[in-house]
Amino acid sequence: MEDLLAERGIDICHETVRLWWNRFDPMFAGAIRGKWVQRMRSFTHWRWRLDEV
Numbered sequence: 215m216e217d218l219l220a221e222r223g224i225d226i227c228h229e230t231v232r233l234w235w236n237r238f239d240p241m242f243a244g245a246i247r248g249k250w251v252q253r254m255r256s257f258t259h260w261r262w263r264l265d266e267v
Contacts, residue, residue: 215231
């Protein structure tokens with residue numbers, strides 16, 4: 215991300231990117247998860263699964 219913005223003439227620190235990640239990642243993850251759950255509810259036998267990663 216830092217390199218992409220540098221190509222456009224915007225100079226930022228890697229710490230800024232980390233702060234953005236901490237702030238906006240839960241919003242994006244929640245939106246994606248909500249859309250996924252809506253799609254999966256159309257199937258009759260869906261379950262949440264958790265890997266040991």
